[in-house]
Amino acid sequence: MPQFQSENVTLSYLDEGAGEPILLIHGFASNKMINWVNPGWVQTLTGAGYRVIAIDNRGHGESEKLYDPALYSALTMSEDARALLDHLEIESAFVMGYSMGARISAFLSLNHPERVRRVVFGGLGSGMIHGTGDPEPIIKALRTDNVDEIRHVVGKSFRQFAEQTGSDRMALAACMAASRQKISEEELCGLKVPALVAVGTRDAIAGSAQDLADILPEARVCDIPGRDHMVAVGDKVFKKAVLEFLSEY
Template structure:
């Protein structure tokens, strides 16, 4: 079984084509992976080795391209990118595949979507891994309005905002639809309250790189939750933490205990 180059399928939800892969042991414990902003299932989960890592551990690995990303539909209407809608795509995928419940792992924006999913349908979530987003889930992650401007600028040479340049370069590398991403960044950052986080009862691992200047403290977020553990991913920034060996080892140990 080739865990390095997955084939994608599509299904429709709310009139949008949503691309996904479903790999690994079909009888294994299911885990649903939700990628971050401007990324894709390939970029977030296949290229950094997560599909192989989880597949080798015996999991059924399911991952979608979020609306606006990868091979999924890319509407330019910002109203379509609020996290509850994107979490709805993920839940619809579980329905489409007949998966009653799964472990859920999200990175960055995907972690936010995962938290909204856990609040909307707690019975569907066996365990949560929230990567790349700590207390920023509640307190915000700074001013991202310049990101939209950077994505829509005529060229990278016109972008002076440091974080804007980073995401513009990333979007160009992934050959993304920059108008769709600009719409997404406008509305996908809805915050959760401390009370919201306190209602997420699923066992949770919150993992953020120690050099991540976006996600915020994993400990501060975990402290709001009834059954959460924090992990510092050593010497990794927001972009590099996702494929880190320490993160993978901790996630595998956590999932072995809680994935059901």
């Protein structure tokens, strides 16, 4: 996969298809393959005539692994996304993020609205404002050598996911310590980019999609029926809603 530099950090990305560009930003402990290629998003979007760019966030996938939490704020990672657009000489693009990627997409949209045509916040609703829970049990689960000691359900699920994806657990722990920056209602009220908020109806992590959409100046909701946080990303209802939303630009 091709690579580029953002603030001296080497990051990997994919760039497939032709047409209007859409930048995809994956969630925590995931990567461009697991979040976007395997669930069929790249095929769906390229088939619909879009140029698909998907980044591996720092510490994830094929990108450089860092171990200092200070290097992993969502704001910092949003600047990585902007740097990728600069690298590819793309003036503006559609942007879609899932979970942590949605938070990164929000920072990108707030700070560089001229670069974002429309934004999709997948897997994150009111948790963008109020938070998505205590990160410490997840950090502890990622750092421990003895899996049998993990009692926290969410922590254990992220540890298992990290092992299934062959991720660097220490890099993920550093990321988890810094990446869950909340965004205030006041800031989100000033969002200048049309948004789609898509959350599974069984998602216990994301928070309410409607509550987030009610705060945004121009937003709509896609309730992904019967899906939790981990499986909503590849749902056909989600894909249909995104294609309709993008086509209205």
